[in-house]
Amino acid sequence: MALEVPKLKLGSQGLVVSAQGLGCMGMTGSHGPPKEESDMIKLLHHAIDSGVTFLDTSNVYGPFTNEILIGKALKERGLREKVQIATKFGFRMVDGKIEVCGDPAYVRSACQASLKRLDIDCIDLYYAHRIDTRIPIEITMGELKKLVEEGKVKYIGLSEASASTIRRAHAVHPITAVQNEWSLWTRDLEDEIVPTCRELGIGIVAYSPMGWGFLAGGPTFVENLIPTDFRKNMPRFQNVEHNKIVYERVNEMAARKGCTAAQLALAWLHHQGNDVIPIPGTTKIENFNQNIGALSVKLTPEEMAELESFASGDIVKGDRNFMMHLTWYHSETPPLSSWKGHQDSV
Known part of the structure; x- marks a missing residue:
């Protein structure tokens, strides 16, 4: 009998999603070698058939091709009404360089382009x-609020936002979800971000x-990454000899539990509460099946x-990613009062 994936409320605004989502980033480049479109569509269909209906993408994945892939997969079998699509804006190319933009x-x-x-x-x-730390968050949120009012967006989310940024944004229009990196060895959001989200009813x-x-x-896993895989540059992957002890301990406990290390890591997040939705990514059906098995651990x-x-204190060596300047620690924006013409902006 197949495992039934529960549905959970994400935030307090009405969005209901599968208890585990699917991160789609790796389906179009950046993670490993190029993927066959037909294989990725097959994986997406399998995920939806299995009850994982919360699909996570972004305009920057590909770039742009990830959204096209998902749109095509849904269109092929008329699956739009069965899924909850999360996508993102914020990164754009300017003079050959990537910048964050909330204009x-x-x-x-x-x-409009993502739609x-x-x-x-x-x-x-x-x-x-x-x-975008150059623009008051209220200005960005004002436009998002208009998109909700126009029916182009149902719910609004933030990614890698500080507690104060979340509060200021939520005051303009309710935030449904905050997406941050969170795992057994990345727990920096637990002191400020998690309590703030729970106080405000944000998933x-x-x-x-x-x-x-x-x-x-x-x-x-690290040894088998191809040279063009961006994860090669992860600071913690430069300290594999030191950090492998974390994996070994998780793997040993998983063996005792009769599950895999991946399932154990995911199960730990599922046990954080019904307001937490992990979105593991994969490009293989067998890995996907293993991931949803975490729900029964x-x-x-x-x-x-x-x-x-296993990963407490200073056991883990290296920053959690190579773009720490774009994490929630650095997401403060100017006060709205400093913005020229702000009276007409929100």
């Missing part, structure tokens, strides 16, 4: 992929729930504490 005109044009690529009328959950979406794959495959409080001890 209202860009927000609107990015939304066209996805071939849908409305985005279920639209995230600011990163926070938490955990990206890279298996430490960019390391908690699932350990040193062998039960952990006691003692086992949770044991797991957390």
